[in-house]
Structure formats: C-alpha cells, structure tokens
Amino acid sequence: MKGKFITLEGGEGSGKSTAIESIKQWLDDHSIPYLMTREPGGTPLAEDIRNLILQTREESVSDMTELLLVFxxxxxxxxxxxxxxxxxGVWVISDRFLDSSYVYQGNARGGSFAIIDQLAEWVVSDCQPDATLLLDVSVEVGQQRVVQRQxxxxxxxxxxxxxxxxxQGFLQRAVAEPNRVSIIDAxxxxxxxxxxxxxxxxxxxxxWASTGS
Ligand SMILES: Nc1ncnc2c1ncn2[C@@H]1O[C@H](COP(=O)(O)OP(=O)(O)O)[C@@H](O)[C@H]1O
Ligand SMILES: [Mg+2]
Structure with missing residues (x-):
C-alpha cells in the first residue's frame, strides 16, 4: 500500500519546524515508516535551487524566475x-509544498493562478498531498517568534x-479545500x-482506515 503524503503549511514563525517533532512522535508511536522533507529543497539539487531562491542578492529576481525555480x-x-x-509505503511529511507556491508566488506576489495551475498539473500531477496541516497565526506573533533568527x-x-x-492566501485555500486542509490554531x-x-x-x-485508502 502507498504511503500517505502530508504537507505542513503556514507563514514564517507559525511553528512548522516545531510541528515536525510532534508528527515524528506520533508516527513513531504508530510504528509508521516515514521520511521528513522540506520545500524548496529535499534533494541535493533541489537544495541548491533553494539557495538560489532564498539568497539575498543585488540583482532583482523576477517573479516568473522565482516561480519557475520553485517548480x-x-x-x-x-x-x-x-x-x-x-x-x-513510506509516509512523506513535507515542510511546505504546492500551497506555498499559490500563496507566495500567487497571492503575495500577484502571480497568475492560471499559470500556477498549469505548472501544478505538469509538475505535481497526481502527487497531491493526502492531507495538509495549516498552522495559522497572526503575522505579528509569527514575526515576534522569528526575530531572534540571525x-x-x-x-x-x-x-x-x-x-x-x-x-490570507493560506486561509482561502483551507476554505476552498476543507477535506484536505486542516487549520491548526498556531x-x-x-x-x-x-x-x-x-x-x-x-x-x-x-x-483512511475506514475507507480502505
Ligand atoms: N506554539 C508556539 N508558541 C510559542 N513559540 C513557538 C510556538 N511554535 C514555535 N515556537 C517558536 O517560534 C519559533 C519559530 O518556530 P518554527 O517552528 O521555526 O516556525 P516555522 O518553521 O513555521 O518558521 C521557534 O523559536 C519556536 O521554538
Ligand atoms: Mg521552519
């Protein structure tokens, strides 16, 4: 049987990295084999691309460049x-995935949702998350939590x-897909x-057990 694919989403300081520990504990308690990963990144090449995306640089990064690098x-x-x-049969838990593209490159940068839909169809296809946990917290609290980051x-x-x-973009996605996305009061x-x-x-x-999926 295939493993389950669970993604964690939310803004900076919402507690995604912290939540990974709670999820690990639950998976260990249930003797479920798992793999923790993150986006952008997750493989050596993808981590190199992550560095390209996140580096502060003098050259401005075009929105389309950022979008294509993420994909x-x-x-x-x-x-x-x-x-x-x-x-x-291994479960995969990813710190960020496709929702972050819609929200960062779409809602926040104003990118075209139609283009993101097309890229998603092409790149992600049927590798959609089985479930997504959205850690929701106000921007003020999230930013207070990460100010210490050097x-x-x-x-x-x-x-x-x-x-x-x-x-707001994340919350809209949760409202649009309530069966997949659970909002956690972070x-x-x-x-x-x-x-x-x-x-x-x-x-x-x-x-999942009751539906045999
Ligand atoms: N529920 C919480 N209450 C208070 N502090 C938290 C909470 N969750 C996480 N933190 C702290 O806030 C900071 C950011 O959390 P982190 O898990 O790294 O967020 P993210 O990965 O979503 O950016 C860390 O120092 C963490 O210990
Ligand atoms: Mg984190």
Missing part, C-alpha cells in the same frame, strides 16, 4: 524523493503586507499545538 526544485523533489518513498532570507525580509497576504502554546496536530493525525488515520 524546478519541486520536479526534482517529487521524482527523486517523494514518489519513490510513497511507492514503498539569518533573514530574501522572503523573510518582505513587508508586513506581504506576510498578511500569505496568511497561536496557542507549543503543547496545545502539539495536541491539535496529533488529534488531526488520529482523525485522518481513522478516516
């Missing part, structure tokens, strides 16, 4: 890492309104967020 990295990530693992990348340095568009303390995530995983697993 180039994703093509490699899917072909070399995600698909092979799922085929072997290294601010090109996207971290974007304006408050950019990050507000990111938040403003709560770490223990409460962990409980919400593990409760969602329990619910998803019951659902």
């Amino acid at each position: 180039a990295a994703r093509a490699q990530h899917i072909a070399e890492k995600i698909q092979p693992a799922l085929q072997q 290294q601010q990348d090109r996207l971290d340095k974007e304006s408050f309104s950019f990050h507000e568009k990111v938040r 403003s709560q303390d770490i223990e409460s967020v962990k409980r919400q995530i593990q409760a969602q995983l329990d619910r998803l697993q019951l659902n």
